Amino acid sequence: MSNAVVRKTLISLAVAGAATLAQADVVIGVAGPHTGAYAAFGEQLWKGAEKAAADINAAGGVNGEMISLVKADDACEPKQAVSVANRLVDSDGAVAVVGHFCSSSSIPASKIYEEAGVIMVTPASTNPTLTDQGLPNVFRVCGRDDQQGDVAASYIVDKLNAKRVAVIHDKDTYGKGLADAMKSTLNAYGVKEVMYEGLTRGEKDFNALITKIRSVDADVVYFGGLHSEAGPLVRQLREQGSKAIFISGDGIVSDEFVSVAGSPKYVDGVLMTFGADPTSYPAGKKVIKEFRDSGYEPEGYTLYSYTAMQVAVAALANNNLDPIKGAKWLKSHSVNTVMGKKDFDSKGDLTVSDYVMYEWDAQGKYSQVD
Amino acid sequence: MDIVLQQLVNGLTLGSVYGLIAIGYTMVYGIIGMINFAHGDVYMVSAYITAIALALLTFFGIESFPIILVGTLFLTVAVTGAYGWVIERIAYRPLRSSSRLSVLISAIGMSLILQNYVQLSQGANQQGVPTLLTGALRFHVGDGFVQITYMKLLILFISILGMGVLTYVIQKTKLGRMCRATQQDRKMASILGIDTDKVISTVFVIGAVMAALAGVLVTLDYGAFDFYVGFIIGIKAFTAAVLGGIGSLPGAMLGGLILGLSEALFAGLISSDYKDVFSFSLLVLILIVRPSGLLGKPEVEKV
Numbered sequence: 001m002s003n004a005v006v007r008k009t010l011i012s013l014a015v016a017g018a019a020t021l022a023q024a025d026v027v028i029g030v031a032g033p034h035t036g037a038y039a040a041f042g043e044q045l046w047k048g049a050e051k052a053a054a055d056i057n058a059a060g061g062v063n064g065e066m067i068s069l070v071k072a073d074d075a076c077e078p079k080q081a082v083s084v085a086n087r088l089v090d091s092d093g094a095v096a097v098v099g100h101f102c103s104s105s106s107i108p109a110s111k112i113y114e115e116a117g118v119i120m121v122t123p124a125s126t127n128p129t130l131t132d133q134g135l136p137n138v139f140r141v142c143g144r145d146d147q148q149g150d151v152a153a154s155y156i157v158d159k160l161n162a163k164r165v166a167v168i169h170d171k172d173t174y175g176k177g178l179a180d181a182m183k184s185t186l187n188a189y190g191v192k193e194v195m196y197e198g199l200t201r202g203e204k205d206f207n208a209l210i211t212k213i214r215s216v217d218a219d220v221v222y223f224g225g226l227h228s229e230a231g232p233l234v235r236q237l238r239e240q241g242s243k244a245i246f247i248s249g250d251g252i253v254s255d256e257f258v259s260v261a262g263s264p265k266y267v268d269g270v271l272m273t274f275g276a277d278p279t280s281y282p283a284g285k286k287v288i289k290e291f292r293d294s295g296y297e298p299e300g301y302t303l304y305s306y307t308a309m310q311v312a313v314a315a316l317a318n319n320n321l322d323p324i325k326g327a328k329w330l331k332s333h334s335v336n337t338v339m340g341k342k343d344f345d346s347k348g349d350l351t352v353s354d355y356v357m358y359e360w361d362a363q364g365k366y367s368q369v370d
Numbered sequence: 371m372d373i374v375l376q377q378l379v380n381g382l383t384l385g386s387v388y389g390l391i392a393i394g395y396t397m398v399y400g401i402i403g404m405i406n407f408a409h410g411d412v413y414m415v416s417a418y419i420t421a422i423a424l425a426l427l428t429f430f431g432i433e434s435f436p437i438i439l440v441g442t443l444f445l446t447v448a449v450t451g452a453y454g455w456v457i458e459r460i461a462y463r464p465l466r467s468s469s470r471l472s473v474l475i476s477a478i479g480m481s482l483i484l485q486n487y488v489q490l491s492q493g494a495n496q497q498g499v500p501t502l503l504t505g506a507l508r509f510h511v512g513d514g515f516v517q518i519t520y521m522k523l524l525i526l527f528i529s530i531l532g533m534g535v536l537t538y539v540i541q542k543t544k545l546g547r548m549c550r551a552t553q554q555d556r557k558m559a560s561i562l563g564i565d566t567d568k569v570i571s572t573v574f575v576i577g578a579v580m581a582a583l584a585g586v587l588v589t590l591d592y593g594a595f596d597f598y599v600g601f602i603i604g605i606k607a608f609t610a611a612v613l614g615g616i617g618s619l620p621g622a623m624l625g626g627l628i629l630g631l632s633e634a635l636f637a638g639l640i641s642s643d644y645k646d647v648f649s650f651s652l653l654v655l656i657l658i659v660r661p662s663g664l665l666g667k668p669e670v671e672k673v
Binding site for chain 2: 171197198199200202203204205207208209211212214215227228231232235236239240241256258259260261262263266
């Protein structure tokens with residue numbers, strides 16, 4: 001504990017130094033929910049960024065300049081995100097930001113970074129709007145919600161050879177967006193869905209809807225939504241004797257999905273799209289080992305955050321620390337990271353989505369489908 | 371054909387649950403003319419008590435389903451009934467002589483308190499209970515089939531039983547006569563020696579008990595609930611009570627069935643996106659033709 005405190009104090013001293021005395025350091029902000037309900041994710045972001053900065057500094061820094069990190073707490077609240085973003089660019093003099101975590105924070109903050117000419121690389125915000133705004137400085141090292149739909153649709157067509165697909169969503173931004181993305185790719189493959197309907201969030205009885213799914217004889221049910229509705233839905237589907245394959249997105253990646261469904265036997269065989277296991281890349285072996293040796297398991301978004309830091313630093317290092325040129329550069333150059341080689345398109349999204357298909361088993365665990 | 375029959379079965383079970391909860395709204399309205407907005411949350415509390423009772427019974431090593439069912443029903447009904455009594459005692463009785471509006475606000479406050487209390491003490495997570503009763507009756511119709519799970523049969527059976535017993539109590543017993551007397555004229559009833567405060571408390575307990583029956587059955591059937599689960603089902607049950615004629619006991623049951631059937635048939639045969647729109651349009655239409663609901667008596671304005 002004391003070690004961490006000392007370390008944080010040193011960093012903040014270094015930051016204070018950077019802001020007042022030594023303008024030579026490269027200041028990078030790490031923005032995310034460091035307090036509040038999502039503080040666990042903020043911790044992952046900080047751990048990853050901190051380790052990346054330490055490794056880069058140990059290897060000689062960015063063109064000889066040392067990185068100093070500034071922690072910025074948005075608590076996953078849009079208003080606070082805007083005010084910490086202003087602080088980062090105005091008083092801290094950050095040239096790049098790793099963050100934010102929540103899409104609802106990243107989107108308003110991105111405009112401030114754009115005005116200030118600061119590179120923003122988010123490890124976790126998947127909402128399509130973030131990069132669809134067309135800001136030149138915004139990048140993400142995670143997937144987009146609509147890429148999940150693509151992965152699901154091609155899996156349905158190529159692997160399952162399904163012809164009768166029922167598309168269900170929960171009428172919410174995330175769920176309907178996901179279902180629509182899947183549907184449009186599906187239609188592009190020439191498969192027309194046999195049913196497209198919304199259910200009401202918060203309800204638990206979907207029997208009427210399921211009888212209808214049965215009546216159209218669907219062999220695949222795609223659901224855009226969260227585990228709270230997916231659980232009862234898949235359970236009632238099985239209770240009504242349907243053997244249709246149930247597919248959903250990263251909204252059901254939670255152990256609660258199993259308890260809400262009532263029994264692991266109901267989730268057996270359920271498919272879902274989710275980011276590829278970040279610890280599976282060979283390039284990350286050394287970093288993961290060092291994390292584990294220090295007694296920290298690099299779970300969740302830790303390695304995404306490490307990757308985001310590497311991307312931001314690569315852009316700065318190759319462009320004489322100029323963030324505006326760096327942002328342009330990123331769109332035509334690839335970066336080697338602990339999560340493999342990353343390329344960005346003109347919007348700042350990854351050119352290759354890392355979504356893969358996972359399958360739940362009868363024990364209530366999920367594993368990647370190869 | 372099989373699909374229509376199946377939707378009728380779906381609607382019937384859903385409707386009987388709405389009916390059970392609607393009883394709480396309609397009886398309370400009948401007796402003191404207030405809408406108990408906390409009633410949906412009483413249902414929510416009963417879902418949590420069901421899970422706790424299940425955990426307790428399994429902890430003591432009881433595995434036979436009938437014993438678990440009876441034990442859970444008994445515990446949940448008792449504790450939820452106590453909630454109903456306490457809520458009336460602390461939130462509504464002190465306001466008995468104030469305006470209707472104050473009681474209404476008190477009810478909304480009670481609803482928020484229950485939600486937040488459960489959220490804080492039990493967590494905001496989705497909760498689940500394991501499936502205890504599986505299997506279904508299946509009838510072949512044409513080339514398809516119509517099925518009703520044993521759990522749904524149980525829901526129908528206990529709902530009908532609960533409503534039957536309640537109707538008997540209200541129509542034939544001394545307690546029922548006191549309830550009806552208090553409903554017709556509270557002042558006169560109390561002059562004639564009826565302890566109306568006690569009757570009102572009893573009505574709250576009866577409403578909570580009916581909600582608890584629904585809570586146990588629905589929780590055992592769907593297995594999933596959270597601190598917000600009382601909101602939607604509460605609104606639906608309230609709608610059912612208004613549809614059938616608020617204040618009328620058979621009206622609540624009829625309203626529940628009509629609402630459940632119309633939702634299932636509309637969602638199943640036309641579109642599930644607009645099923646709520648359809649149900650509420652139906653409510654508006656019925657209220658235009660019969661302003662006091664299907665079985666309600668026209669209200670005499672009490673000023």
